Amino acid sequence: MIAPTISEIEAASRLVYEALEPTPTIHWPLLDEIMGRKVWLKHENHLPTGAFKVRGGLVYLNRLMAVSPPSGVCAATRGNHGLSIAYASERFDLPCVIFVPEGNSLDKNRAMRALGAEVREIGKDFDESVSYAEAYAKASGLHQIPSFHPDLVLGVASYALEFFTAATELDRVYVPIGLGSGICGILAAKHALGLKVDVIGVVSEAFPTYLNSMQDGQIVMTAPGFTIADGLAVRRANADALGYIQAGVSRIVSVSDDEILKAMGCLFDCTHNVAEGAGVAALAAALKDRSSCEPDDQIGVVISGGNVSAETLVHAIGS
Numbered sequence: 001m002i003a004p005t006i007s008e009i010e011a012a013s014r015l016v017y018e019a020l021e022p023t024p025t026i027h028w029p030l031l032d033e034i035m036g037r038k039v040w041l042k043h044e045n046h047l048p049t050g051a052f053k054v055r056g057g058l059v060y061l062n063r064l065m066a067v068s069p070p071s072g073v074c075a076a077t078r079g080n081h082g083l084s085i086a087y088a089s090e091r092f093d094l095p096c097v098i099f100v101p102e103g104n105s106l107d108k109n110r111a112m113r114a115l116g117a118e119v120r121e122i123g124k125d126f127d128e129s130v131s132y133a134e135a136y137a138k139a140s141g142l143h144q145i146p147s148f149h150p151d152l153v154l155g156v157a158s159y160a161l162e163f164f165t166a167a168t169e170l171d172r173v174y175v176p177i178g179l180g181s182g183i184c185g186i187l188a189a190k191h192a193l194g195l196k197v198d199v200i201g202v203v204s205e206a207f208p209t210y211l212n213s214m215q216d217g218q219i220v221m222t223a224p225g226f227t228i229a230d231g232l233a234v235r236r237a238n239a240d241a242l243g244y245i246q247a248g249v250s251r252i253v254s255v256s257d258d259e260i261l262k263a264m265g266c267l268f269d270c271t272h273n274v275a276e277g278a279g280v281a282a283l284a285a286a287l288k289d290r291s292s293c294e295p296d297d298q299i300g301v302v303i304s305g306g307n308v309s310a311e312t313l314v315h316a317i318g319s
Contacts, residue, residue: 045306180241
């Protein structure tokens with residue numbers, strides 16, 4: 001993937017702001033106390049779809065409509081990518097079909113349908129749903145929007161530009177890794193701005209796909225498993241994302257479901273914000289990692305999404 005320039009990220013940001021407002025970057029005193037240093041949270045959980053990916057969906061469809069308007073679109077998702085595509089498709093009045101794995105979050109399915117998408121629950125996991133979406137796109141003539149693409153990264157980089165502009169003295173930033181667009185957006189903005197901030201990726205212990213692939217220097221498949229951070233449940237790394245991550249991240253940290261639940265409760269206690277498993281994974285990693293930080297370090301944490309079920313949130317608050 002070719003790194004975008006600052007002017008390209010700014011142009012993509014303007015497309016995003018036709019539909020959305022920038023999200024806040026806040027440091028919370030109670031969280032500062034727990035971490036022992038200043039911590040800045042980037043609140044992508046405040047977006048209308050509850051997650052950062054909508055930025056990429058808007059830029060991808062804007063560019064697609066300008067070149068070759070499709071009759072409709074389809075995609076595979078665990079939720080937030082689908083919400084992104086459903087939201088953007090509604091703005092362009094395009095039919096939208098979303099494939100999700102069996103047993104997918106009912107709340108996310110309902111939210112996608114509320115945005116006008118047709119949701120089809122098929123496949124044992126995300127990777128199987130991708131295969132069904134690919135077959136459907138070929139048979140129906142709809143345009144399939146992948147979960148990773150340079151235009152998605154370009155749109156997502158708008159949140160990173162906001163983050164680095166608002167918190168100008170970050171020493172390190174923790175970013176969750178699903179398929180990779182979120183962390184690649186951070187790396188793109190870091191590169192374009194010429195910053196020296198350390199970027200630390202975060203994966204689920206149950207799906208250490210990018211951690212293992214980075215260590216082996218090649219794509220390593222992860223066995224089927226379970227995590228409450230469904231946005232991190234990716235079994236096969238994207239080759240372009242992996243190359244970008246290998247070149248740009250300082251390291252990758254894995255977190256357990258218990259650590260994610262504790263971070264979810266901590267976020268609620270300290271800020272009264274809610275985040276889903278993948279959305280709070282970066283905070284879980286920062287809490288786990290805090291002894292490795294220098295006392296004067298300023299830490300950035302991406303709260304990538306807030307679409308948590310009531311059951312999981314209650315469990316987290318009570319744990």
